[in-house]
Amino acid sequence: MKVSLVVSDLSGGGAIRAFLLGQVIRKLNYEVEVVGFQFGQELYGIPPQGIPVVSIPGQQYPQFVKSIQTLLPKIDGDIIYAVKLKPSSFGVSLLKKWFTGRPLLLDMDDWELSWYGGDQWSYQPGSLRQVYRDLFKPQGKLRFPDDPLYVKWTERWVSLADQITIDTEFLKQRFGGVYLPNGKDTDLFDPGRFDPDSSRQRYGLQGYKVLMFPGAPRPHKGVEDVLMALDYLNQDDYRLVIVGGSPYDDYDDRLIQQWGRWIIQIPRSPVETMPEIVAAAHVVVVPQRDTLTAKAQFPLKLTDGMAMGKPLLSTRVGDIPEIIGDTGYLVDPGSPEQIAETLTKIFDHFGEAQAKGWQARQRCIENYSIDSMAIILEEVINKLR
Incomplete structure (x- = not known):
């Protein structure tokens, strides 16, 4: 057939x-x-x-x-x-x-x-x-x-x-x-196949606390809230890594113009390469804003992070709380201050955050795998x- x-x-x-x-x-x-x-x-x-x-x-x-x-x-x-x-x-x-x-x-x-x-x-x-x-x-x-x-x-x-x-x-x-x-090939996206330090070195991310947004930024996706949170924290070792970019307009350029200090952009990559890229992340961020468009979506970036066992920081919008359960960190939408506080908590207790990431992978295998x-x-x- x-x-x-x-x-x-x-x-x-x-x-x-x-x-x-x-x-x-x-x-x-x-x-x-x-x-x-x-x-x-x-x-x-x-x-x-x-x-x-x-x-x-x-x-x-x-x-x-x-x-x-x-x-x-x-x-x-x-x-x-x-x-x-x-x-x-x-x-x-x-x-x-x-x-x-x-x-x-x-x-x-x-x-x-x-x-x-x-x-x-x-x-x-x-x-x-x-x-x-x-x-x-x-x-x-x-x-x-x-x-x-x-x-x-x-x-x-x-x-x-x-x-x-x-x-x-x-x-x-x-x-x-x-x-x-919006599931994931959890055999392909298997953190056991990759060394995070090697991935960070390969993509020029060594020495940074890597926050990763593995997709195309658009206003409802809340990337600006993460960047404002980094302004609040004002710590030179943070970087937001955007994988790919928006094919629709110049939104990426506007983000870089205002917040280029914090942004590293990696070109769009085939799905077979994405696990190695996501392996370089310390935290995967999916900061959806409270809009009609966001409520109707299952962000594919959630399962990128879950499958790779990464600490996940997202917002209480639509189905997101149900998708990640207690295996990630949730903040209110449109709240850079809460994002900044949660990032500090994650990196101050990174072992606990990594344990949550492992739980997220198990949840992804059970519910959101191919x-x-x-x-x-x-x-x-x-x-x-």
Whole structure:
């Protein structure tokens, strides 16, 4: 059996969840492919080995219709698995389902409308002239395939999916579906395979207290709160290591401009290299802020730290307290002072913090491993037969 994972934008964050699902599907001994549009210059993430990726250049309407026509024949799996509730993934997947009768799964790891204000958002052009501009001008907003207006329409079609997978309680309450966490390959992410001091030396981090954020900073992810905490502490041996960076805008540059003293940036790396990088961390920080977008997410960085047995510092937002339980350190969102106090506590009692990290790894193996995800997904797929 072959599963086609359909991604709205391979140059955006949805590719990471698709690659994870691809690893789970391979664990079930199914053939898998990742198929999707690419609106940016390069892939957002580097695919795991053995997972083929087929990308079609994304365009605005009306040219996007031709892009759809090009993509549809590439979706040749026995099961269609749309990643994200967007017109360019779920909408296109519905077309394939209607044409072929193949079963359709929908995966959601975000509430897409949360990026625009949630249920309060509405399209208010103000005049027919503005509607014309939005539809026909070169930069007209309604020419973009995943404009929030189209996303809002697409939400009405959720019931047309044969099965739904979600990764947070927020999404379950809103859309239903089967809980499928943002897990980790705990065999690949095995701290026993790496020496932290050697990793720190390799990446130029020796001599520092390494706080690591292994992902793309965005305002709702709270990286600024960690940097403000480092200003409070004002200790020269602290560094925040950001792995990769934001492909969306110049947010990274703005962080560096204001807080460059504390930041070390490591280039985006393939998943096979990430365990060695995370091994260099003393503490993994996931300081989500209290926003709609954050509440709907299961931060993948949590399981990066948990799988590698690292002390984990995060915030009381969404499912995070339930995910890490008592195996990490929690502070209130948007509280640099609490972050600073907790960092001091961690490094003053680092043996205790390391013990919590080991407990976090055991929790990750039991609840958030590729193996545990595979058990859940196999049950979902069996219901399609």
